[in-house]
Amino acid sequence: MPILNENFLNLSQRYLFQEIARRTADYRTSHPDADIISMGIGDVSLPLAPAVIDAMHRAVDEEARQKTFRGYGPERGYLFLREAIANGDYASRGIDISPDEIFVNDGAKSDTGNIGDLFSADNKVGIADPVYPVYVDTNLMGGRPIYYIPCNEKNSFTGDIPQIKLDIVYLCFPNNPTGAVITKEKLQMWVDYALDNDCIIMYDSAYKAFIRDDSLPHSIYEIPEARKCAIEFRSFSKTAGFTGIRCGYTVIPDEIRLTTKTGERIQLNKWWERRQGCKFNGASYISQRGAEAIYTPEGLAQTQAQTDYYLHTASLIRQCLESLGLHPQGGTNAPYIWAKTPEGMSSWEFFDFLLDKAQVVITPGAGFGKAGEGWFRMTSFTSKEQTECALTRFKSCFPGKNLQNR
Amino acid sequence: MPILNENFLNLSQRYLFQEIARRTADYRTSHPDADIISMGIGDVSLPLAPAVIDAMHRAVDEEARQKTFRGYGPERGYLFLREAIANGDYASRGIDISPDEIFVNDGAKSDTGNIGDLFSADNKVGIADPVYPVYVDTNLMGGRPIYYIPCNEKNSFTGDIPQIKLDIVYLCFPNNPTGAVITKEKLQMWVDYALDNDCIIMYDSAYKAFIRDDSLPHSIYEIPEARKCAIEFRSFSKTAGFTGIRCGYTVIPDEIRLTTKTGERIQLNKWWERRQGCKFNGASYISQRGAEAIYTPEGLAQTQAQTDYYLHTASLIRQCLESLGLHPQGGTNAPYIWAKTPEGMSSWEFFDFLLDKAQVVITPGAGFGKAGEGWFRMTSFTSKEQTECALTRFKSCFPGKNLQNR
Numbered sequence: 056m057p058i059l060n061e062n063f064l065n066l067s068q069r070y071l072f073q074e075i076a077r078r079t080a081d082y083r084t085s086h087p088d089a090d091i092i093s094m095g096i097g098d099v100s101l102p103l104a105p106a107v108i109d110a111m112h113r114a115v116d117e118e119a120r121q122k123t124f125r126g127y128g129p130e131r132g133y134l135f136l137r138e139a140i141a142n143g144d145y146a147s148r149g150i151d152i153s154p155d156e157i158f159v160n161d162g163a164k165s166d167t168g169n170i171g172d173l174f175s176a177d178n179k180v181g182i183a184d185p186v187y188p189v190y191v192d193t194n195l196m197g198g199r200p201i202y203y204i205p206c207n208e209k210n211s212f213t214g215d216i217p218q219i220k221l222d223i224v225y226l227c228f229p230n231n232p233t234g235a236v237i238t239k240e241k242l243q244m245w246v247d248y249a250l251d252n253d254c255i256i257m258y259d260s261a262y263k264a265f266i267r268d269d270s271l272p273h274s275i276y277e278i279p280e281a282r283k284c285a286i287e288f289r290s291f292s293k294t295a296g297f298t299g300i301r302c303g304y305t306v307i308p309d310e311i312r313l314t315t316k317t318g319e320r321i322q323l324n325k326w327w328e329r330r331q332g333c334k335f336n337g338a339s340y341i342s343q344r345g346a347e348a349i350y351t352p353e354g355l356a357q358t359q360a361q362t363d364y365y366l367h368t369a370s371l372i373r374q375c376l377e378s379l380g381l382h383p384q385g386g387t388n389a390p391y392i393w394a395k396t397p398e399g400m401s402s403w404e405f406f407d408f409l410l411d412k413a414q415v416v417i418t419p420g421a422g423f424g425k426a427g428e429g430w431f432r433m434t435s436f437t438s439k440e441q442t443e444c445a446l447t448r449f450k451s452c453f454p455g456k457n458l459q460n461r
Numbered sequence: 462m463p464i465l466n467e468n469f470l471n472l473s474q475r476y477l478f479q480e481i482a483r484r485t486a487d488y489r490t491s492h493p494d495a496d497i498i499s500m501g502i503g504d505v506s507l508p509l510a511p512a513v514i515d516a517m518h519r520a521v522d523e524e525a526r527q528k529t530f531r532g533y534g535p536e537r538g539y540l541f542l543r544e545a546i547a548n549g550d551y552a553s554r555g556i557d558i559s560p561d562e563i564f565v566n567d568g569a570k571s572d573t574g575n576i577g578d579l580f581s582a583d584n585k586v587g588i589a590d591p592v593y594p595v596y597v598d599t600n601l602m603g604g605r606p607i608y609y610i611p612c613n614e615k616n617s618f619t620g621d622i623p624q625i626k627l628d629i630v631y632l633c634f635p636n637n638p639t640g641a642v643i644t645k646e647k648l649q650m651w652v653d654y655a656l657d658n659d660c661i662i663m664y665d666s667a668y669k670a671f672i673r674d675d676s677l678p679h680s681i682y683e684i685p686e687a688r689k690c691a692i693e694f695r696s697f698s699k700t701a702g703f704t705g706i707r708c709g710y711t712v713i714p715d716e717i718r719l720t721t722k723t724g725e726r727i728q729l730n731k732w733w734e735r736r737q738g739c740k741f742n743g744a745s746y747i748s749q750r751g752a753e754a755i756y757t758p759e760g761l762a763q764t765q766a767q768t769d770y771y772l773h774t775a776s777l778i779r780q781c782l783e784s785l786g787l788h789p790q791g792g793t794n795a796p797y798i799w800a801k802t803p804e805g806m807s808s809w810e811f812f813d814f815l816l817d818k819a820q821v822v823i824t825p826g827a828g829f830g831k832a833g834e835g836w837f838r839m840t841s842f843t844s845k846e847q848t849e850c851a852l853t854r855f856k857s858c859f860p861g862k863n864l865q866n867r
Contacts, residue, residue, distance in 0.1 A: 056659045057628045058581045059719040063732055070738035098532040108525040111747070112518060118705065119514040121844075126504040126704035161567055161707070161742070168740035172602060175464045192739040196578060222463045253462045298532035299524065299746040301567075313465040326469055332476035333598040334574035336567070339745045340705040341517070438527075 062198040071188045071422040072096050075406075082410050092445040094372075094433045095416040097231065097390070099296040100441075101364060103345070104357035107295060110348035114341040128337040131328060132159020132304065136343045140304055143350035144289070150276045156308050156324060158331065159346075161338045163261045163290035163303040167225075168193035170257065170286065170305070172330055173313065173323065178222040183214055185232055185423030185430070187259070190225045199223075205426050206233065212384065212393075213237050216244055220252045226275075227259035229266060232423045232432040233393040234369075234385010239272050246275070249284035255311065255323075256285040261303070264294040264362050266388045282308040286323075293390060293436075295349045295358040302342040365390050368442045369435035375446040376433075379453055390435045393420070397453070402431050413448035468604040477594045477828040478502050481812075488816050498851040500778075500839045501822040503637065503796070505702040506847075507770060509751070510763035513701060516754035520747040534743040537734060538565025538710065542749045546710055549756035550695070556682045562714050562730060564737065565752075567744045569667045569696035569709040573631075574599035576663065576692065576711070578736055579719065579729065584628040589620055591638055591829030591836070593665070596631045605629075611832050612639065618790060618799075619643050622650055626658045632681075633665035635672060638829045638838040639799040640775075640791010645678050652681070655690035661717065661729075662691040667709070670700040670768050672794045688714040692729075699796060699842075701755045701764040708748040771796050774848045775841035781852040782839075785859055796841045799826070803859070808837050819854035 075095050083089060103111075117123035131137070137154035145152040160166045167189055176198035182190050184203040194201055202221060204214040212235035213228075226245060228237040237245075249256045258275040266273055275285045290303035297303075307324035314320055337343075348354045369386040376383035376394045386392040396405040402419035409415045420430030437445065481501050489495060509517075523529035537543070543560035551558040566572045573595055582604035588596050590609040600607055608627060610620040618641035619634075632651060634643040643651075655662045664681040672679055681691045696709035703709075713730035720726055743749075754760045775792040782789035782800045792798040802811040808825035815821045826836030843851065 056720050057661045057718075058583050059721050059727060059732070060579055060581045061722055063579065063735070064721065066735060070735060073734075073738050096533065100527075100530070100532070102527050102530040103524045105525070108521060111521045111524075115514060115517045115521060115747075118509045118517075119511070121506075121508050124506070124508040124702075124705075126506070126702070127502065128705055161745075164742050165740055173466055173469065175466045177464050189739050196736070196739070255463045296530075296532070298742075299530075299534055301742060301745045312463075314462050315465050315470065316467055321465060326465070328479075329469070329472060329476060330602070332479050333595050333602070334571055336570050336704075336707060339567075339707045339748050341521075341747055342745050 060196065062196050065195045066192055070192065071418070074422070075416065075418065078406070079410065079416055089414045091410070091414045091416060092437065092441050093416040094437055094442070094445055095418045097293070097434045097436060098298050099293065099436045100438050101296055101361050103296050103300070104349070104354055104361065106348045106351055106354035106357055107345045111341050111345045114344035118340070125340050128340055128343070130331045130335055130337050132157070132337060133340075133343050136347045139347050139350040145274065145276065148273060148277065150274055152276065152306055152308070156306055158305045158307065158327065159338050159343060160303050160305060160335070161301040162292060163259060163288040163305075164189055166303070166305045167257065167259060167288050169330070169334070170327070171197045171199070172334075173326055174199065174223065179220070181217055181221040181224040183225065183227070184425060185420060185427035186225070187227060187231045188423065190257070191424070203424065203426075206235070207426060211235060213241050216248050221254050223255050223257060224249065225257045225259065227261070229262040229389035230385070230391070231262065232391055232418065232420070232427070234389035234391035236266065236268070236271050236388045239270070239278065242272050242275060243278050246278045246281050246284060250280060254284065256281075257288065258285050259288045261288065261290040262293055262389055263289070264358070265366060265390050267366065268388055271388060276306075283310045286311060291346050291349060294362070295346070295354075296361060297342070297346070300342045300345055302338050302346045364439070365435045368437065368439050371439070371442055371446065372433050372435060375450065379450065386435065392433045392435070393430055394433070396420070396429055396431055402428055405431055409449070409452065412452045413445070415445045415449055466602070468602050471601045472598055476598065477824070480828070481822065481824065484812070485816065485822055495820045497816070497820045497822060498843065498847050499822040500843055500848070500851055501824045503699070503840045503842060504704050505699065505771075505842045506844050507702055507767050509702050509706070510755070510760060510767065512754045512757055512760035512763055513751045517747050517751045520750035524746070531746050534746055534749070536737045536741055536743050538563070538743065539746070539749050542753045545753050545756040551680065551682065554679055554683065556680055558682065558712055558714070562712055564711045564713065564733065565744050565749060566709050566711060566741070567707040568698060569665060569694040569711075570595055572709070572711045573663065573665060573694050575736070575740070576733070577603040577605070578740075579732055580605065580629065585626070587623055587627040587630040589631065589633070590831060591826060591833035592631070593633060593637045594829065596663070597830070609830065609832075612641070613832060617641060619647050622654050627660050629661050629663060630655065631663045631665065633667070635668040635795035636791070636797070637668065638797055638824065638826070638833070640795035640797040642672065642674070642677050642794045645676070645684065648678050648681060649684050652684045652687045652690060656686060660690065662687075663694065664691050665694045667694065667696040668699055668795055669695070670764070671772060671796050673772065674794055677794060682712075689716045692717060697752050697755060700768070701752070701760075702767060703748070703752070706748045706751055708744045708752045770845070771841045774843065774845050777845070777848055777852065778839050778841060781856065785856065792841065798839045798841070799836055800839070802826075802835055802837055808834055811837055815855070815858065818858045819851070821851045821855055
């Protein structure tokens with residue numbers, strides 16, 4: 056009799072964005088003429104950069120000819136892309152990461168979940184609250200105990216250093232959902248904690264392309280000795296609009312070790328390679344060639360123009376929410392804005408309210424964890440025109456701006 | 462202290478094809494001028510069909526324009542592709558599979574491994590020997606006990622029906638590595654076993670496009686009531702040369718149930734959707750448009766011409782091995798040929814022997830399990846010219862064809 060992995064029963068029935076999609080679809084069914092604007096899911100809207108498009112056309116053409124056809128690629132990704140990443144994202148900032156420590160994948164979401172395969176159910180996992188739900192859900196599936204790290208205005212949404220020993224800590228900066236960034240000094244405190252407690256930091260920096268303040272760390276490896284304790288996850292989804300193209304990468308330095316029950320210390324990236332050999336067959340060649348083109352001078356300029364555009368819409372959202380007294384956080388150096396719901400409304404109530412009154416979809420903060428209750432997230436990825444329209448409607452729900460601060 | 466999932470220690474250090482790649486690279490280092498022909502890994506060599514290429518160019522162009530740009534797709538795949546699959550692969554053979562029971566992925570390998578996430582470590586798993594190593598390795602990672610089902614000449618490499626109760630059984634037809642096919646009558650016996658024992662069959666039919674004998678089942682759902690007990694895995698890798706493009710699909714009928722410890726019966730595909738929502742973000746849009754094109758009249762004709770080509774090279778390999786008295790199996794209705802090593806040689810010895818004497822890479826049978834010892838696998842995916850060259854060299858290793866039957 057096939058038996059369920061009972062850990063699944065600890066999950067909520069629906070993944071957050073599946074639930075948002077369901078409520079939105081229900082509303083559309085009962086209001087077929089509604090012109091709904093989604094400021095909810097973090098999906099980009101600008102078309103791909105010309106440099107990326109050209110590279111993908113060339114890759115498709117290569118697949119059309121006998122001499123240049125490529126079948127299975129290396130599971131860890133083609134060297135041309137791993138070298139472009141090592142040079143463009145690391146060496147350019149004085150960080151020494153070898154192409155052999157880089158594992159190309161089909162997106163950061165997959166690997167932030169998949170990495171759990173390597174860890175026993177005994178590991179204590181620290182996860183921010185509020186948080187991107189994937190870290191929570193995939194650790195629940197793996198049966199690992201979770202300790203929540205409250206992120207709030209008091210600690211600038213960067214969490215207080217835990218007083219207990221954790222084996223794994225997930226950090227994400229620039230943050231999803233709060234849009235918070237972390238300073239080098241604070242990140243140093245997290246690295247010190249990890250080194251002192253033999254803890255691995257899972258560092259999700261999928262949004263690093265939005266950092267404009269150069270004093271902020273772009274990579275956790277800008278902190279001395281982070282190579283000994285941190286795995287970094289990156290994505291081209293937001294850097295270059297690859298949400299439909301599917302390509303990202305994971306960096307696992309050679310120094311990262313896991314302990315066996317007999318006390319042996321094994322090199323994690325060797326076992327990750329073994330895992331990938333069994334459960335992954337590389338990202339699409341066409342996607343990898345597209346990703347490589349991001350690192351050309353044209354690609355860099357074109358994709359930075361995209362993130363500039365989103366940062367501008369983020370500033371419009373911030374201004375609007377500020378004017379309504381909703382205490383916006385983030386939205387500078389990050390594509391997300393985190394703000395308070397009007398007095399008395401739960402975050403799902405505010406979701407339903409805005410969908411009904413303004414046909415605008417936001418993401419309820421409670422979907423990101425208990426500490427997200429009373430907050431909501433807006434994203435800057437919708438077009439400027441649609442964002443302006445959404446904000447006008449949004450304001451019209453609050454005539455006279457007579458909102459109470461909470 | 463981060464603790465390893467100890468189940469990983471039950472894996473061999475290297476994945477089979479990683480080991481083959483290593484030995485081949487070592488040989489190349491010591492023999493830099495060697496012209497090595499690989500008949501080992503099952504990778505295709507023909508360029509993609511024009512219909513697929515055109516569709517992918519169009520998809521790239523869509524991603525270049527604001528109005529047609531697509532970001533995140535549905536995690537389970539676009540409806541256009543799921544409908545093409547339901548019509549082209551199922552309705553066309555009188556099988557009723559709904560697009561909602563189809564989950565598009567980045568290749569069958571990923572999902573034959575990932576599906577294990579849903580199953581507790583208590584499930585008893587039946588796996589053929591010899592076998593594609595992914596089933597074994599991913600179940601070892603999940604800590605599930607494995608019962609090997611010997612596949613040999615006596616049972617036409619289709620396994621004897623087990624005398625014990627198993628919770629999961631993996632079957633693959635046309636088979637990798639043996640090239641064996643299964644009749645409807647024998648497959649009915651497996652389905653009856655599964656229904657009688659409340660067992661789920663994981664049916665890998667990644668090679669169904671090579672079936673030319675129409676009396677053979679193309680899908681396990683041609684067997685009555687298989688919807689109640691079988692999950693089917695399919696891939697475009699060999700159907701249409703998508704090994705570098707990464708697209709396949711999994712069919713999970715609504716009837717398939719898992720049992721919780723309290724005896725509740727839950728619908729497996731609902732929880733698979735939940736799993737995918739957390740750990741996957743859909744296959745590349747460009748790959749999905751390419752896959753859709755396989756089902757057009759041009760796409761069908763062009764991709765069938767490809768599999769016809771490979772089946773012709775398979776027949777050349779069979780003839781050669783037959784003439785050398787090596788008892789070839791498979792190679793008709795399947796792209797793989799399975800044959801005996803010459804007397805006294807282990808399969809890795811024969812691998813090294815052929816690499817050294819003929820610069821031809823085969824896959825040693827022992828890499829597929831204990832029962833594979835004394836056998837080797839050749840694939841028909843190399844070009845006709847290279848295959849002919851490899852076979853000439855192969856024969857020259859056995860002057861006078863004076864091989865002993867084993």
